[in-house]
Amino acid sequence: MSRTETTVRRERPEENRWLDATVAGLAGGAVFGLYLQFVAGVLPPTGAAGDVGALATDWLVHLLHSLVFALVYAGLVNWSPLAGYADRVLTGTALGAGYGVGLWAVATGVAVAFWALANTVWILPIPTVSLGSLAGHVLFGVVLGGVFAAVRQM
Template sequence: MSGESDTTTAFGLRGTTGWFVGGALGGAIGAVAFGIVMVLLEPGVLEAAIPAIYGLEPAGPLGWGIHIAHGVVLGVLFGLLVTRPWILGVLRTDVETDVLSRTGIIIRLIGAGLVFGLTVWAILPLIVLPVWVSTLGVGEQTFSSVAAGSLLGHALFGVVLGAVFAAIVDLRDRNPDTPI
């Protein structure tokens, strides 16, 4: 057996579905981490507010289920984005800055996860959610989407997503020609 196949087995998923599995799992685990922050800082959001945006009554773990489903969808989107040549090329590019040149693909994926989480925070709860709530007239509760807890939760979601994705998916030697 060649050393290359041993390396692939030892360091993570490859192939056409690796990014999907890594994104879904990373998104689910990131959503759980974010959910814990929400429960600690704003307990009613998961139980009542998240189901309310879909016109649903609070019912047990429904809010958690919806929140984790959101995380899975966003995680798959992250996996899709970071494995495209134009973003993967940037993540793998050698740079002249000493600090960045010493980081590997794992640290860069965690950073990309952080940027993704902050972007999600800037788009979904700050722009999409208020429009959704006012247009559909559902979820009349006030959402503290601009609160520090929401920002912290989305940042944590992104960092955990990036870390889990980096741990599961092997991108070290994928697309050796880094197109930019």
Template sequence: MSAESDTQSTVGVETSIGWPVGGAVGGAVGALAFGALIWLFDPEVVSAAIPGIYGLDPVGVVGWGIHLVHGIGLGLIFGFLVTREPILGTLQMNPETESLSRTGITLRVVAAGFVFGLAIWAVLPVIVLPVWIEAIGTEAAADFPTAAVESMVGHLLFGTVLGIVFALVTNLHPERAETPLED
């Protein structure tokens, strides 16, 4: 291969460990924060309802494990999305309003996490979960708080913590860099 075809543009992402680790760690920490909030309101949601959406019995820490895996998966999706040129370019642009121009990329990534949490709440528990519960016909997940205020606040907390941790773990910068493609 020629040198020209051996490089790819990595728009604005420089990190020693990569966006997947930032997304996974941020998702895990965000899921723990969200799980703790749910546990304060209704521990049965974590211990019984979450395993119930998969038709599983509430045994031990199964609900916490599933919740943590959900958080890691969603964190990876966030990391992937926020490091792609259209979204990262938007986060890095120089807005014409003075108050927004004073914010840095870190605060903008945290805000993106907040919006991501809101989008997750609007799609997964509000739309997808009721259809899923109806399809599998399980009674264990019937008490799952799909559109409850606690669910929305928890997803916003998840997204905000995800954004904070992701911004701390990765180093987003406005420059473009050329990196060699790996075989």
């Protein structure tokens, strides 16, 4: 008589996906924010260094952006070819790293141009490649993807 083992995997309800993304986005945003503040030195605004109110506002805006981008991530990895990978920590971390690179590319190539136009800079700047910014976005994505997968498995 042969013995067959099966793995039982608990599926979390889909409505929890958004809550899981919220937790993961805030975790990723906190790590990215600490990187920006203490490693890159760019989170406090240049003109308001030492201003606690400005720093708190910057953190709030940063965490809100992190939350929005985490919800976008959850929507993207809900696509059936990615869903199984996003719910495992190792592959979820890799997906998150790729998402971080994508965010960085969009932020560098597109968002900066729109920001310049919104601020009446009519000559679009050539985006500068910042490896520090890339590292921060990848860090955000790694934490986002890893925490999202870990929370999904609880």
